[in-house]
Amino acid sequence: MVDEQMEVERKFEVDDAFVLPALSIVDGVARQAGAQEFELEATYFDTADLRLAAAHVTLRRRAGGPDEGWHLKLPVAAEERREIRVPLGAGRRVPVALARLVRVHVRDQRLAPVATIRTTRVVRRLLGGNGRELAQVCDDRVSTTASDGDGGWREIEVELVGGGRGLLDAVGTRLIEAGARRATSGSKLARTLGSRIPPESPPIKGSSAGAVVSRYLAEQIDQLKACDPAVRDDAEDAVHQMRVATRRMRSTLASYRPLFDREVTDPIREELRWLGTVLGPARDLEVIRERLGELLADDDVADRDLRTRVDRVLAARRREARQLLLAELDGSRYFRLLDALDALVCSPPLTALAGRGARRVLPELVRRSWKQLRRARDAAAEPDLPDAERALRLHENRKKAKRARYAAEAVAARFGKPATKFSSRMKHVQSVLGHVQDSVVSAAELGRLTDAAADSFALGRAQVLEEERGQQSLAEFDRVWSRASAPKLRRWLR
Template sequence: MEIERKYDADTDFTLPELSDLPGVAAVGPARSHHLHATYFDTDDLRLAARGITLRRRRGGDDAGWHLKMPVGPDSRAETRAPLGRARVVPARLANLVAAYTRGAQLRPVATLETERTVLPLLDEDGAVLAEVADDAVTGHDLRDDRETGTSWREIEVELGSGKPGLLKAAGKRLRKAGARRSASSSKLGRLLDGAVPQAPPAPVDDGSAGAAVQAYLAAQVAAILTYDPKARVAEEDAVHKMRVAVRRIRSTLRSYRPLLVREHVDPLRSELRWLAGVLGEVRDLEVLRMRFTARLDELDAGGAGREWLDDIAREERSAYRRLNAALKEPRYFALLDALERLAEAPPLTDRAARRAAKELPGPVARAWRRMEKAHAAIATAEDADEARHETRRAAKRARYAAEAAVPVLGDAAARAARDARRVQEVFGGHQDGVIAMARLREIAARVRTPAEAFTVGVLYGAERCEAQASLDDLERIWQRIGAPDF
């Protein structure tokens, strides 16, 4: 994680005294570097438009490929790779930005030559709290034929082991000495200023039902793009969160169907179902592996009796490979294009222009009634487990419908979302147990040793008890919740 702030400075700017900043005991010896960086992007600068930089840099202490993706106002997540070939982006880095490039070729768009002087700010033990880099930069835009470059001076303060307050104090000292906070968060952004496509404006809240639904959809589309690169590298919980965002969009398109032109959004629902299924294959195996691993650790069984767990881990790795393949398909890129169009300009019906405060209670109440109806059907269902699963799905839809309405309907919608989530989680606990028991029955049919058979039997008993406990919790929770009162 890179946390830094940038400041513009005139050529005659003099760095102020920094050794008396909070927590700083000394300023270490200066180090000088000559840096040459080549930046890669698509022809239409899709990465730069998102604040993402991908470069190959020679010189300095960290020569190699650097991919920086924004995660906050002053923070960027950085992924590195060795220098490799000069004009071939490492596959791992190209994969991480595939949701933005969507099949477009990455090529050099700019070069930066930097004469850098670095001053480390040290604590009493010599640890680096932050580094101040004084950069003289010359940039060339490779997309035009100009031979002359653009030059400027820039001061960077990058946080090391210091606290965020040090970043603020250093910035205040630099501004007092004549530096100015940079308008751009990256050198590339400054060089290409004016050529980088502007992000679409945020949805305007005009109080209409359509605006409320659009804001919720836009937030979920942003979540998919945020978790896409994390899901590709199997970051913890990323697949789950990406899948939830997909489900929220699909559920919203259903719950708020009267506000949306069906012939435009119904095809999206089927594509979202496909993506949720691809993510779900990984997530289901991930849950099983983590669930069984935790139970085996509780048994303190060591390595005995858990050989079958390796099979689940192998299946999970294979599912991740299929997921990564799917996330490179034109079908996925087309879906992302469609989702972005949906977030920017959803196909709204005339009804969507009505006041949100009057229009949104209806879909929330209808989703809640469907949940109640599904719950009531459990008592007479031939397959009670399937009926419980349907009730869980109905609870999810009720939750998501209420979530979308919270900014408008306030506490009543928040309470409905919270209650629906409680129902969803209880049924989820039961469903997870049912799935786990089914998998354990399959494993029991092919165990190889008495130790494995014993362990699988113990796990089955634990899963059965927990699934039943979830149903006991349900009746208690169901008595405490009620239909939303708008």
């Protein structure tokens, strides 16, 4: 059984002579429960080059205490981590349920023990007026077998249970007044490993064109990595968000080609294209299932039995697509793409043009993406086009709108509100045309279901309704385009 919770805690360094102050006088705390002592032994697992530690991720097997078991902690925000627990079991191999959630960091490397930490822990619970537990204060005496880290120390951990951040601050203030110091290490493992942990890539600094775009790419790479465990967990909207991050990177590398060595970035773009096609089927079936579910529920001709049968068919296909996706995410090709993205951030392959000022270089590259969109729109607006050809041109229009949107989004940190507004209007164009494309795909899916179903009348009617929805979205396009093409929206590009 897998258990999950959000951990919010703050650590303090203290000397051996430190005396824990009375914390029952802190606002909101009614009393401090009696102390409980535990002996804990935790074995930490990582790759030989400490990839998890470098990513501020900890994976351990802990024996002793009320929460013994396997613990995986993933960073969320300052002092906040997502903690996933699995029962201890008989073996010492990392449980599959946890190993898959760190695959984005570990890739095809082996997980093995890297440190053992023993802790004598004294726990005091802080209770509210109704007896509800607000926080735990853990007084830890730690010993390790570190080679170049800290071999032993004492620390205080304050972990929220039912209390809020204000309580964390108040208890922290009380501890500091008594002589405690805010911890300099984020975890016991980080303090144990010390300088063995690989240094983080330095932040990309500067105001050059290359620096502005490289920072945006780094954000999208981080987003892709953050989505990976969520996709493996089948979290809501995770596939969509991972696909969006992939598209943003690929589009940015296309829009800003002159800033990068294409011998390096063109292969990355192709691999991002591949990843997009891998994510596509699972995401498309999510959209189709949701759209058809709503459509059939609104259509009083489709009874509950038919809606259930359609949903089961689509759910089964989505499960198959998800299994294929997970197989690719566990494959060497995906891991090598992650390696290439890491290298892209660590040492951006910039050209001489990238070293010039952002104001002199970037607006012209955004303008190019706008011109491509305008040409695509003009092509889609030609009269007397066959329906199939118009649909293809509108889809191309949508892709160009995405590129213009992401091109502006990538430089919004430098150009502010004008770039943000331009990106927003491009998103409106993309969204309307997205609804048109979703209707085309859903109507086609209904056609296939109609051919294979006994109750073809209801599905046929739903297909007509879906086509009508697509026409309504298409009618909205002219209004959205009028606003998106206003000249004043592009003044910042001059």
